[in-house]
Amino acid sequence: MSYLRHCRQDAAKHSLAILALLVKALRQQWPKVEIIFRGDSGFCRHRMLDWYRRNDVKYIVGIARNKRLERKLSGCLELARRWSNNGAFKFSLFRSFQYAAGTWKYKQRVIDKAEYTRGGPNPRFITTNLEGDSEEPCRNLYCARGDMENRIKDQQIDLFSDRTSCHRWWPSQWRLLLSALAWVLYECLRKQLQDTQLAKASAATLRNRLIKVGAVALKNMRRVRYLLPTSFPDREIFCKLAVRLVPT
DSSP states (O other), X not given: OOOOOOTTSOTTTTHHHHHHHHHHHHHHHOTTOOOXXXXXXXXXXXXXXXXXXXXXXEEEEEOOOOHHHHHHHHHHHHHHHHHTXXXXXXXXXXXXXXXXXXXXXXOEEEEEEEEEETTEEOOEEEEEOOOSOSHHIIIIIITTHHHHHHHHXXXXXXXXXXXXXXXXXXXXXXXXXXXXXXXXXXXXHHHTTTTSTTTTOOHHHHIIIIISOOOEEEEOSSOEEEEOOSOOTTHHHHHHHHHHHSOO
């Protein structure tokens, strides 16, 4: 989902409405599916946290650092500094506790990470309603969002989703949706290339190596033919992809 907001609006505006529609659609198809929402601190809003609780949605969301949380973490961070030998190697400690910001109605489970690296302290805070160990959701679920952000960068940088220079909102929103559609098409191409060296290639790489192939177009009254070169760097991958995309 790609949704354009005004620069003076909250970054999470309308996110709850969109999430509610997605959850409803998913549960219509798979009534018993477990849904876990993962997001950065931009989605840490008390109305969203309350909605997760009421609608049986699991979540793991970042919390922006503040002085109150940093005071709670100071002891663990000092311990991590000592055990890492002042950053000679990376060392992390995880701890969970109940916490509520001033605008929250209920206390939530918060997991903090006291980490010390060569670059110095690297504290992190997340809130979640997942149960169990404090380290596992942080390392295996929340930190995995880094790859998700790479896909967002694909859309922004390679597919120009930030070219929203139209004076009116709807044309700019339409251009954003076209960029999102292009990303879906490139993702479909990536799925067909899992056994090749381009399995994790960015949209720009796929475009430059497989889409922008020089060809000669011949047109007559009945058909258009494209004559591709007999040799180019990614010919084998191109042919394999073409065969897989042709319906049987």
